[in-house]
Every structure is written in C-alpha cells, then in structure tokens.
Amino acid sequence: MQEVIRFVKNKIKPEQLFMLSVLLVNGGNYIYNLVLGRVLGPEKFADAAILITFLLVLSFVAMTFQLVTAKFSVLFEDSIFSGFISKIYKNALFTGILLGIAIIVFSTQLQHFFKTTSSTMFVIFGFGVPFYFLMSVNRGVFQGKQELKSLSVTYQSEMISRLLLTFALLYFLDVDSSLIIAIGIFCSFVFGLIPFRTSNFTLFKPFVLDADNKKLVKNFFIITAFYELTQIIINNSDILLVKHYFESYEAGLYASLALIGRVVYFIAWMFVMLLLPTVVQLKKEGKDTLPILLKYVAYIGVIAATIVISCFLFPNEIIKILFGSEYLSVAPLLWKYASATGIFAISNIFAYYYLSLDKYVPVVLSGIFGMLQIVLVVLFHETLEQVVHVQIIAMVMLLIVQLSFFFFKDSKTKVTIKETAE
Template identity: 70%
Template sequence: MYKNPIISKLKTNKITPEQLFMLSVLIVNGGNYLYNLILGRLLGPEHFADAAVLITFLLVLSFVAMTFQLVTAKFSVVFEGIVFKNFIGKIYKNALLVGVCCGFIIILCSTQLQQLFNTSSATMFVIFGIGVPLYFLMSVNRGVFQGKKDFKLLSITYQGEMLSRLIITLGLLFLLKIPSSTIISIGILISFLFGLIPFKIEHLTLKKTVLAVSDSKNITSFFMLTAFYELTQIIINNSDILLVKHYFDSYEAGLYASLALIGRIVYFVAWMFVMLLLPTVITLQKEGKDTAPILFKYVGYIATIALVIVLVCALLPKLMITILFGDSYLAMAPLLWKYAWATGMFAVSNIFAYYYLSLDKYIPVIISGLFGMLQMLLVVFYHNTLEQVVHMQIIAMVSLLVIQILFFLLSRKTLN
C-alpha cells in the first residue's frame, strides 16, 4: 500500500510545546483584536473612546502584574525544591497585597478618574478595581507555567481569559440595557476568574515562608529592575491613548484608539517571542552557552513582521480601516503606516531590552525608561493635531532602537 511521504512526516513530527504556545498566542491576540474590533463597530467612535480607556487600563494592569510574572518565571528556573516552594508562597502573598492596594486606590479615585479621562461613568472604574487582585494572582500562576516551560497550561490560562471576555461582554451588550462601559468592565472582571484556570492551589499558602538573604537580595534586585522596565512599557504603550483622551474630544480620541489598535498588531505578535525569550536566555546562561544567537533569531522574526505590517498599512490603509472598523474611522487612514512604523521600532527595541533584562543588565532598561519619558513629554508639549502626536512617537521610538543597537554592538565588542 502506497504511503504519502508528506503525511508520514507530519505524523512522525509532533508539535513542540513552544510551537503550541506560539499558535495559542496568535489565537489569543486574534480573539482580543476581534473583541476590540466588534466593540469599535458596535459602539462608534465616541462610546468606543470610553471602552478604549478601560482596555488601556487593562493593558496598564497587565504590565504592572507582568513584573510579578517575569520574576516568578525567572526564579522558577533558578530555584528548586524547598527554596522554590518558599519563593512561590512569598511571591503570591506579595502579589495579592499589591493587587488589593492597587484595586482599592482605583475604587477610591474612581470619580477623579472619570473627570480626568472624560468618561461617561465612574462605575466602570469601581468594577475594574474589584478585579485587580485576581489579575495579580493570575500573573504569578502564569509565571510558574512560563518558568517551568509548561506552555500547555500557560496557553489554557490565556485562552480562558480571552474567550470568556469576548463571549461574556458581547452577550451582555445584547442582553442588558445598561451603559456599555459598565458591561465592558463586568466582562473584564469575570474574565480574570476564567484566567485563573488552571490554578495551582498548593502554591498559595498562609504559612510564613523564609528565604536565604542572598536569594532575597537577588529577587529584590530583579523585581526592582523589572518593575522599572514595566513602568517604561506602560508609558510607551499607553500614555499616548490616555493623553489623547485628555487633550482631544471623545470623537477624535475614539478615532485615535482605532489607529492605535491596528498599528499595535506587530507589538502584540512580538509579545509571544518575549514570553519564549526570557526562560530560554536564562537557561542558556545557566548552562554557560552563548545567548546572542537566540536574540538574533527573535529580532529577525520581529523586524520581518514589522516591515510587512508597515508596508500593508502604507499600501492599503483605507481598506484595512474599512474592513476592521468601518467607514466612520477612515479619517485615520493617512496616519496608519506611521503609527505602525513607530510601534514596529518599539517592538524590535523591546526584544533587546528583555534580552538584557534576562541577563540582569540594567543600562538598556534605563535607556528604555528615559525614552519612554521622552515620548510622553514630546506628546505633552506637541499635540496640536493627532498627526503631530504620531510624529512625536516616531522620533522617540526610532531614537530608542538606534541607541539599543549601538549598546549591543559596543557591549559585544567589549566582550571580544
């Protein structure tokens, strides 16, 4: 009986956990994009501006909580046995404490947040604040899976969060006649519960945990470094949307939110490589192997993806906006490729920063922080038009990438 060699090869070659995770991240990003696109079409520019504020708050929260996830991921590789158990117990307690404090502050300042960002309701911030502690627990849980390279369980948590938010939010929008901002915040809150599945309950302990002084110092140093870098991520990724919401009216802010969503495709695709990069670099360093090849590999991937997306945005801007958001957002077509260019530069420079973060090197992280502040200050001082806002980001992000590349070349030359 004749056997097709291609089919036989597919049967013998199993999908690796890394490939499964990359596929899962693509699906999750696709689902999150679908969530945003449907909201944009259903709500229109003005109401979508409120939704964009909540989505931006969610992104800000994800970056803050990512500090705990990355710290957990790194030391899940480094620590073993009882040291690992004590570390996980301690990191869960700290994450829960920070989550409760952040959530309480958001609830307490809900009225002020409504006024600051010109939203239609303060209730959406109250509901969002209630869910914040859950997100921090979810991030530590994911950090364990990431560090142990248990990409199957890591994929399930991301899939659960995305699918539940998409289905529940859209279902409630059609069933309930209450403000859309309230519904979106409810959907986000419930999705945090689904994102906790599967949860390693044995890691969560109320017992006092003790770590060696040297281990505690290493954890604290890496935590502070990561927290600083995630702060720069918050500034670079989200300050433009929040500043536009502050300086411009709801209609223009809604238009800009659609532009940002499309232009950030490359960044969200790049994130799956970051998730794979950190544990891989730490493992190679632990084994005494050269880590530069893995950096080159991922930089090549991201640079290629960024170039393709910028070209598509430059050649077919009206078609992309019409398909994704509809004719009411077409005013942003001329700016689409420019925003994608700025985001692409940031995505590539981000790979360099996370690479050095994995190696406990501080300078690239500080560089990112300085340019994050530069971007925010440029937008604060130059925001006469939306086009000017985008131009300021291009200046900051191109400069950041050039500096990161120069630092890499100089550091390699010094080593050689």
C-alpha cells in the same frame, strides 16, 4: 482525527503550540476590540478604549510578578522554590488589593480626567485587580517551568470568557456599554485563573531567603518593575493623553489607529514570553545566548516591515474592513503609527534580552525615552498627526541607543574572550 492528534503530539513542538495559542488569543482580543469599535462607534469606543488601556496598564504592572516568578522558577528548586512561590503570591495579592482600592477610591477623579460617562466602570475594574495579580503569578510558574500547555490555557480562558460574556451582555442588556465592558473584564480575570496551581498557593507559609538570593530577587524585581513602568508609559500614555486633550470623537479615532498599529507589538510579545526563560536557562548551562536574540530580532523585523508596508499600501482598505468608514479620516496615519510601534517592538526584544542576563542599562534607556515620549506629546498635541510624529522621533532615538549598547557590549565581550584565549 486520531492521525491529526498524533501528528500534533509528534511533529509540533510545545513552543510552536504556544505560539499558535498566543496567535489565537491575540486574534480573539483583536476581534473583541474591533467588534466593539464597529458596534459602539467612535465616541462610545473612546470610553471602551480607556478600560482596555487600563487593562493593558494592569497587565504590565502584573507582568513584573510574572517575570520574576518565571525567572526564579528556573533557578530555584524544591523547598526554596515552594517557599519563594508562597511569598510572591502573598506579595502579589497585597499589591493587587492596594491598587484595586486606589482605583475604586479615585474612580470619580478618573471619570473627570478621562471625560468618561461613568465612574462605576472604574469601581468594577478595581474589584477585579487582585484576581489579575494572582493570575499573573500562576502564569509565571507555568512560564518558568516551560509548562506551555497550561500557560496557553490560562490566556485562552481569559480571552474567551471576556469575548463571550461582553457581547452576550451587550446583546441582552440595555445598560451603559462601559459598565458591561467592565463586568466582562472582571469576569475574565476570574476565568483566567484556570488552571490554577493550588499546590503552590498558600498565604500563611513562613519563608525567608538567604541573603544572596534575597538580594538577587530584590534587584531583579525592582529593575523589572521599572522596566514594566516604561512599557506602560510607551504603550499607553499616548491613548490616555489623547483622551485627555482631544474630544471623544477624535479620541475614538485615535484608539482605532492605535489598535491596528500595535499588531506588531502584540506579536512580538509572543516571542518575549519564550525569550526570558530560554535565555536564563542557557545562561545557567553556560551556553551562548546571542543566537536566540538574533533569531527573535530577525522574526520581529520581518513581521514589522510586512505590517508597515501593508499599512502604507492599503490604509483605507484596512480601516474599512476592521472598523468601518466612520474611522477613515485617520487612514493616512496608519503606516506611521505602525512604524513607531514596530521600532519599539524591536527595541523591546533587546531590553528583555539584557534584562534576562541581569544587565539593566537598556531598561534605564527605555525609561528615559518613555518619559521623553510623554513630554513630547504634552508639548506637541495640536493634531493627531503631530502626536504620531513625536512618537516616531522618540522610538527611533530609542532604537539607535539600544543598538549602540548592543554593538558596544558585543564588541567588548569579543575582546574579553580573545584576551582570555591568549
């Protein structure tokens, strides 16, 4: 046992340990969703999928605070860093409280729009929102400071607590499953605060950045918020719209399809978490950032291709193993949905890379094509197949424009370097 521990300490890098941890967390979250799908069946799983989608939406909103914290945890030091963290905790908590209140106040309207069995599940979820925002800032500090062990523990605490509590309550309590899922999510937000950096947390410390740094933080926050909004639209609008336009049974089938097809995106997220602070640090040191981008694009490309081919060759087997025979009717769409997600995951790497370098055109492009996806689904939703097809169209167009921007920017940079050398 001691030899294993020694090997882990000496041979495995922190980045590799973090990736293993993320795989564990994503695996746990996947088990959580898969078991819910099997236990609840398509109709009840449709309600569960709405709460899970709300959780994903919340994670993208809170990710704005996490990425801003991560970036400026690299750039700011000493008293400036301490003051900045205090201020962003305050802003994050205020935002979380406002969003939580909004969800609670409009819980009845949300129930009617998404055709769920209960409005109380939205109320419980709303009470947990402020905790999630505090958790995201805490993670941003760990991410920026490259404290990957602590960052890993926060994700594991959230995942494990949600997994164990939800299924324990489902087993012991005979109440509406949507309420139990909401309670499990709420509790996981609290457990996700472990470990918490209390030395950085204060709501009463006055702090004012100088004009230049304030402008830098403000600009990055706005563009990151805009980009995370595009992530919400592209990743979750289809599930929400399908729940609105289709009956619960079909919505549950689509939710299972989306869960399997998004494997590649969740794996890509692992690389994004490492990409941003690495690129910011390389830029700070005046080093070339292009190799790290190309490395991550290659990783995601290979993973996406492998998943799409597997879904094309073995759709029935995958559906049966993961969800059961009740969901087999969507098997022919599996590789198509995985293709749309894989294309988006590759586009996403480019967008986050340029976001790290304070270049915002790719972010705007993502926003445009995210809105295009919504428009296409609203206009073309006669069948689930049609919904998937229009998403493929939107994501292919997004990747084409992202690659066009990359090659244009890269060739322009090379010309500038050549002229400088001459």
